Amino acid sequence: MAKFLHIADIHLGFDRYDSRERTRDFFLALQDVLQRYAVEERVDFVLIAGDLFEHRNIQPATLNQAQLCLQDLQKAGIPVLAIEGNHDNRPYGTRTSWLKYLSEWGLLKLLEPGDVAAGEPFYFPWDDNTRRGGYVDLACGVRVVGANWYGAAAPKAIEQIATAIEALPPGPEHTVLMFHHGLEGQIARYSGALRYSDLLPLKMVGVDYLALGHIHKQYSVENWVFNPGSLAANNIEEASFQRGAYCVEIDDQGVQADLKTDYYQRPVVRLSLTLRGQESQEDLIEAAEKTVQAAIATGDLDPTAGPIVELRIEGQVGFDRLDLDIRQLQATLQQQSGALIFLLKYNVEAVAYSTPVSELSNRMQIEETIFTDLLAAHRDYKGRCTTLAKGLMDLKDRQLTGAVEPDLYQFIQAMLEDSPGKA
Template identity: 55%
Template sequence: MARFLHVADIHLGFDRYDNRVRGQDFFKAFYNLLEIYAVGERVDFVVIAGDLFEHRNIQPATLNQAQICLNLLKDAHIPVIAIEGNHDNRPYGTKTSWLRYLTTWGSLIFLEPDTQDDGSIVLSAWNKEERFGGYIDLECGIRIIGTHWYGAVAPQVIEHIASAITALPTWSGQTVALLHHGLEGHVSRYAGALRYEELLPLKQAGVDYLALGHIHKSYSVEHWIFNPGSIEANSIEESKYERGAYLVELKPHTLNARLCTGYYQRSIVRLHLKVKGHEVPEAISAAALKLVKKAIATQKIQPLDEPIVELRITGRIGFERADLDTRALQQMLQDESHALIFLLRYDVDTIHYQSPLTEAENQLDIETDVYADLIAGHARYGQHTHHLSKALCQLKDLHMQEESDTDLYQFVNQFLQDVTHEAG
């Protein structure tokens, strides 16, 4: 029986949110995962089904992170077999990549097939001296098949891969194939996903375990296709997905794959505040603060962990969007929650009122209704709609009569005094 760890979409060098600490999370997650489930479980090998790196061109610190993780396995005598994903594949027309570099230095085994001019694929045996090959037979009884990132042409290429597998020397053990591609029905808004039927030639060619990557949530199909998901959430949206690494036991007629998630991952918390249109900006800020404090009190947010927090404010507002200082609010909430990253999503609509007009209405009535609509839609001034709409009409008339600024000022001042007196 062979035991191995299946990981994918590690994305070392992650730089979204422009936060260096967040980038280090991906390194810490990968290292801790290997510590616990590769070295700790004494697996025979580890497979990486694409996207070890976030970018094709990486910084020295990112390369160093990869080498530290791979050296952990090398010291434990655990071989690592990898293929390229769409993030770290070499640019068209070039012959080298960072995975090739790591292979040259003996840090991993990078598998890739040869594509012939006629479109056919040849899988050559791994050559230890040349550090090149499309498949490798391991002493634990597992044959591993490598593939490229094929993108939109994957459905056409899979049959060629299946033919190349059937052309290989006879093998008495089990076969694992690595493929960086998504399967239809397991992710939305992904037009290039493969259909299950398009993968069946690989099963018919003798693949016992198809190790996928590319989609950042875990799923399995028909007990032979497995996708572990990314080791860390690459976005707030991905925090709702289950993800991790598969710890697999494979022997004739028996396959056990367990999704492992008990390693370091930064906490991500999503909050939602819905407003109804009658709140003033200060009330919305107070409600947001109250929501964050409640999340802390119920331990949904644990400040000591420096989580990533997202707050979405949705609904309708009765004032101009710019009247709420979202930057100041975001900073206050980040300070309160001690979040590493606090994302404030201000997705609101401004209330617009429209009074029906009749043919009998004169210009004064129409102007009064227009002013009333504008004022009624404002949370701070809506309660004074009647007085303010009439006053604005009178102020407009005074201006049209070319009254002096002093007279206009006196009118406004007197109006405010009258309103204050009535309110008192």
């Protein structure tokens, strides 16, 4: 029986939120997973099915993180087999990458097809001297085969890979193939995904375990296709995805893949607030603070854990939406929640009042309705819109009958002082 760990989409060097602590989260997740489920479980080997790094060009600190994790496995005598993903693959026309660098230094084996155009076979066995090869036969009874990142050309590449695997000399009883691509139907808004039928040629030539990467959500199909998802959520939307690392046992009875999710991950909390259009700025701020406080009270949000928090404010407001100081509110909520990163999604519309007007209404009734609607849409006047609308009608009549400006100003002052609920 062989035992191995399958991970993908680690994304070391993740920098989307411009936070050193958040970048470090991805290193801590990898380090914890490898210690718990590779070193402590004493697996025979580890698979990295693409996207070890977030970028092709990485910072020294990111390279150091990768080296530290891989050195821990090296000390434990656990080989690491890897392929490039779309994030860390070498640019077209170049001969090296940071994964290639790690491979040349003996920290992993980068398995990739040969240069057929230069006369090399599509697959040739791994050579420890040249640090090159497309597949490796392990003493635990497993042949591991690698692949490049193919993008839109993946369906055609699968046919080529299947033909090349079928032509390989006899080897271990079990075959594992690493392939960085996604399967259709797993997540929304993903174009270019493979159909399950596209993968079947690989099964027909004896691939027992297809180790995928690329999609950041865990899934498996027919106990043959496995994708562990990313180790950490790369954005708020991904927080709802199940993800982890597959601890796999393979023997004559088949494949037993157990998804491991108990490891270091920063908590992500998503909150929402819907407004009805009657709220002032002060009401909105108070409601937002209460939403955060309620999440803390129920235990859904732990300020001591330094979570990532998103609050979505939607609906309608009774004031100009641009009048609210979003940055100040965000800073206040971040302090109250103890969040490392607080994302405030402010997606509201100002209330548009439009009272139905009867076809039988006369001009004066229509004008009064318009005044009422305009006043009702203002945060300071909506509580006394009816009285003020009548006053504006009276003001208009006074102006049309020739009242002088001092008298009009005096009338306005009296109207505002006398109207119920005045500010």
